Amino acid sequence: MLTDLSLVEARDGLRRRDFSAVELTEAHLDAVAALNPRINAFITVSADMARTQAAAADAALAAGEDRPLLGLPLAIKDLFCTEGVRTTAGSRILEPFVPPYESTVTANLLRDGAVFLGKANLDEFAMGSSNMTSAFGPVRNPWTRRGDNRPLVPGGSSGGSCAAVAARMALGATATDTGGSIRQPASFCGIAGVKPTYGRCSRWGIVAFASSLDQAGPVARTVEDCAVLLGSMAGFDPKDSTSADRAVPDFAAACRRGVRGLRIGVPREYRSDSMPPEIEAMWQQGLAWLRDEGAEIVDVSLPHTKYGLATYYIVAPAEASSNLARYDGVRFGRRVEGEDLTDMYERTRAEGFGAEVRRRVMIGTYVLSAGYYDAYYLRAQKVRALILRDFTDAYAQVDALLTPTAPSAAFAQGDKMDDPVAMYLNDVFTVPASMAGVPGLSVPAGLDGQGLPLGLQVLGRPFDEETVFAVGAVLERAAGFRHLPAIWAGAPA
Amino acid sequence: MSGVIEGRDGPWEMVIGLEVHAQVISRSKLFSGSATEFGAEPNTQVSLVDAAFPGMLPVINGECVAQAVRTGLGLDAHINMVSRFDRKNYFYADLPAGYQISQYAHPVVGAGSIEIELADGSTKRIGVTRLHLEQDAGKSLHDQHPSKSFIDLNRSGIALMEVVSEPDLRTAEEAGAYLRKLRTILRYLGTCDGNMEEGSMRAGVNVSVRRHGEPFRTRCEVKNVNSVRFVMQAIEAEAARQVEVWESGGTVEQETRLFDPARGVTRSMRSKEDAHDYRYFPDPDLLPLVLDEAWVAGLRAELPELPDAKRARFVAEHGLSAYDAAVLVADQETAAFFETVAAGRDAKLAANWIMGDFFAALNRTGRGIGDSPVSAAALGQLLDLLANRTINGRIAKEVFEAMVDTGESPASIVESRGLRQVTDTGAIEGAVDRVLAAHPDKLAEYRRGKDKLFGFFVGQVMKAMAGKGNPALVNETLRQRLSA
Numbered sequence: 004m005l006t007d008l009s010l011v012e013a014r015d016g017l018r019r020r021d022f023s024a025v026e027l028t029e030a031h032l033d034a035v036a037a038l039n040p041r042i043n044a045f046i047t048v049s050a051d052m053a054r055t056q057a058a059a060a061d062a063a064l065a066a067g068e069d070r071p072l073l074g075l076p077l078a079i080k081d082l083f084c085t086e087g088v089r090t091t092a093g094s095r096i097l098e099p100f101v102p103p104y105e106s107t108v109t110a111n112l113l114r115d116g117a118v119f120l121g122k123a124n125l126d127e128f129a130m131g132s133s134n135m136t137s138a139f140g141p142v143r144n145p146w147t148r149r150g151d152n153r154p155l156v157p158g159g160s161s162g163g164s165c166a167a168v169a170a171r172m173a174l175g176a177t178a179t180d181t182g183g184s185i186r187q188p189a190s191f192c193g194i195a196g197v198k199p200t201y202g203r204c205s206r207w208g209i210v211a212f213a214s215s216l217d218q219a220g221p222v223a224r225t226v227e228d229c230a231v232l233l234g235s236m237a238g239f240d241p242k243d244s245t246s247a248d249r250a251v252p253d254f255a256a257a258c259r260r261g262v263r264g265l266r267i268g269v270p271r272e273y274r275s276d277s278m279p280p281e282i283e284a285m286w287q288q289g290l291a292w293l294r295d296e297g298a299e300i301v302d303v304s305l306p307h308t309k310y311g312l313a314t315y316y317i318v319a320p321a322e323a324s325s326n327l328a329r330y331d332g333v334r335f336g337r338r339v340e341g342e343d344l345t346d347m348y349e350r351t352r353a354e355g356f357g358a359e360v361r362r363r364v365m366i367g368t369y370v371l372s373a374g375y376y377d378a379y380y381l382r383a384q385k386v387r388a389l390i391l392r393d394f395t396d397a398y399a400q401v402d403a404l405l406t407p408t409a410p411s412a413a414f415a416q417g418d419k420m421d422d423p424v425a426m427y428l429n430d431v432f433t434v435p436a437s438m439a440g441v442p443g444l445s446v447p448a449g450l451d452g453q454g455l456p457l458g459l460q461v462l463g464r465p466f467d468e469e470t471v472f473a474v475g476a477v478l479e480r481a482a483g484f485r486h487l488p489a490i491w492a493g494a495p496a
Numbered sequence: 497m498s499g500v501i502e503g504r505d506g507p508w509e510m511v512i513g514l515e516v517h518a519q520v521i522s523r524s525k526l527f528s529g530s531a532t533e534f535g536a537e538p539n540t541q542v543s544l545v546d547a548a549f550p551g552m553l554p555v556i557n558g559e560c561v562a563q564a565v566r567t568g569l570g571l572d573a574h575i576n577m578v579s580r581f582d583r584k585n586y587f588y589a590d591l592p593a594g595y596q597i598s599q600y601a602h603p604v605v606g607a608g609s610i611e612i613e614l615a616d617g618s619t620k621r622i623g624v625t626r627l628h629l630e631q632d633a634g635k636s637l638h639d640q641h642p643s644k645s646f647i648d649l650n651r652s653g654i655a656l657m658e659v660v661s662e663p664d665l666r667t668a669e670e671a672g673a674y675l676r677k678l679r680t681i682l683r684y685l686g687t688c689d690g691n692m693e694e695g696s697m698r699a700g701v702n703v704s705v706r707r708h709g710e711p712f713r714t715r716c717e718v719k720n721v722n723s724v725r726f727v728m729q730a731i732e733a734e735a736a737r738q739v740e741v742w743e744s745g746g747t748v749e750q751e752t753r754l755f756d757p758a759r760g761v762t763r764s765m766r767s768k769e770d771a772h773d774y775r776y777f778p779d780p781d782l783l784p785l786v787l788d789e790a791w792v793a794g795l796r797a798e799l800p801e802l803p804d805a806k807r808a809r810f811v812a813e814h815g816l817s818a819y820d821a822a823v824l825v826a827d828q829e830t831a832a833f834f835e836t837v838a839a840g841r842d843a844k845l846a847a848n849w850i851m852g853d854f855f856a857a858l859n860r861t862g863r864g865i866g867d868s869p870v871s872a873a874a875l876g877q878l879l880d881l882l883a884n885r886t887i888n889g890r891i892a893k894e895v896f897e898a899m900v901d902t903g904e905s906p907a908s909i910v911e912s913r914g915l916r917q918v919t920d921t922g923a924i925e926g927a928v929d930r931v932l933a934a935h936p937d938k939l940a941e942y943r944r945g946k947d948k949l950f951g952f953f954v955g956q957v958m959k960a961m962a963g964k965g966n967p968a969l970v971n972e973t974l975r976q977r978l979s980a
Contacts, residue, residue: 083551084550090550092550102549102550102551104544104549206553207551207552207553208551208552211550211551214780214781244553244555244781244782244783245780245782322777322780324585324775325583325594325775325777328585328593328595329548329593329594331589331594333592333647334547334548334592335549344645345587348587371585371775372775373773373775376777
């Protein structure tokens, strides 16, 4: 089946004319039609647009064009503004919003010939670790526990993107990571996901959550697929002042480098007594694989790790409270009329935002308020600088770090919903790298005792995604992860 | 205006500081490529960034930064090589993002000063605390519909410089002089057109009063005053109000007030209870603004001659009085006009003509120096005709009026109207003789010692010669004949 192919395999098949781009897209649209009612990975399916793009790709292929993503069907996280295609950010407040512009990252993908199947579900405004906060309903993880059909969460916030890729409804997807929103759902869904260095991909046209942390990246079923996608997504954009004016390396080539001679750090602060033994065992297994391939394993310290989560939950809501002020019902999106301007704001925002978004806007407003700013926001910025220094110090000794991606496998829909702090703990391993802006990757390394995928996280130096890909690819080969979820295109009925 | 308010139980002193918002002259906005032209149809100069659409990001406009730095250099101020943009958060319908990008903690320009000139000829140096860049908001129109407000975002995102003074001003007159001087400097620099009627320069006035020698008391800010005259009136009104509050045993509360020019009073705009908490924090969409030493040096090298330097030069080079020089440099075009007229000529005469007949003609015709009916070159030619005695001073005034009316050159007016001065001694002698013969009684009186009739005879001779007699020759001839 065409949906069984990896992105690179599909690309090569198209080049060999084994099948057409239209056939490839139709196969994925069929999978979407069949599976999306159960998984809810897509908020909006843009089938007509996908068919038009696929036909254009076939024409381009016939004309001998060779663009990196020509004819490859992808899912686009519904946080990326797409011209003429509704963009909701998973929020009721943007339910009617159709952007008249294309985000830089998706424009780069279109430039390289990609086909867009539709807009992937997510936690509202990318705020969440379970995809339960979407105004368009939760996403179901295609994986289930062995002998237990209860629906599980795909993780978040890029849960729709990861579920779509895991269930083979798309070859790959765009995602965004603010505190773990690429890596944690990739781990929960048994796929690969990359959060590049802050500044590697333009943020222009991506609905902002926390501007100093938000970063776009790819998710796909292989590390190399992610490398190919990131190569198209990345690049300097003069429209984003925080985008890095650096050449985009050949990430796919880096996947073949191997790890011989690399020094891999094991941050001791990521160890805890409460870590499930299966995850500890998988971590050790990952280190053994790298050692077998010629890497040197080194213990390192990231002493401020324990402050990462608390700091993150000050900085990110603070920026969010300001970034979300524009959703006021005045110019676009949903408006609820009121008796006067203030009443209109209050009704619009009360009805437009869900509980988690309201919670974070309130936390953010609080930590920036006069009298609290110094104790919270300013202090958090200072700790953030220390966290960055931890990484800088560690990278003086090692080339990359290896940790588990998340402290658990996927949990059931509805779990942790009454305990925000327990929910926030999902990000404990991913948040420090977000705070430091360094690149990270999650690669599926095995299954836990209940048959659920677990991911390992590789962290690298700023703008050294190549080493991250090299390490990730070695782990992927060693793990030989071939397991299939319970729900996938082509699953026996 | 003394700045001293006589209260019921003793005098009060005013303490005044000004916050001036000056719209930066630039083709596009501070963080977007939209045009900045004044008076365009509503919402025609709005980009997606200005309207704060999802995912839109600000990118700093280098020309606006250059304008702020030029202004800082013109105010003799410290240029901060690293500054930062912060978000000032508040909700309003004409503030699309829900925050204004401003510079709160780290402005691009630090301390500087402005020297003001007062009516008594004295000068005073007023401290400038800082200058920072920020975005303007849009405009709410409440008079377009019975129950709705309309929003025009053309102004949204236009660059403003906020120039904050020290509380160094002590009278409304000083405040007026400060504003006018700041406006002159901005116009010289070409960084703001200073047009208060169009709102491209707006003032906020901080006023408090105190007994002599006391520390500062609580101040109030009177916001958005849009003319120099209103600023001066607002200061007087607000200071008088505060004196009344203190003297009747009350306490002045720190608050923002508005000036009502029709009633000549200030009124409360918002009280402490609903004061905004702006939740300033560094804008994570923008990197710190880091300036390059060489770039700043380049801007400094290209600065025009500023009014203080020009005034000093006019005094030193052209021998003008400090007052005349100050009048001429108040406007860059006037100063340039003067220099063109004065080049190679009698500079004091040029100054007198410009400040006298020329300004009067502009006033009368309602024209500005830019569209003056008399060019600097033409005025210079007129002065040349005076200098080479083609015409005399009295005729020169007549020729000038004809130049204003017709736009013709002075030479052609003199020729076509036969206004050339008569220096032919025979003609003058003839006229003198005829005048003396026609006034035997006056001649007799003069001879008896009534010397001041000399002027009468001069007048009669000039009249007989249709004003064209050379005054020196007329005087000389008359004197000879009368003493004969």
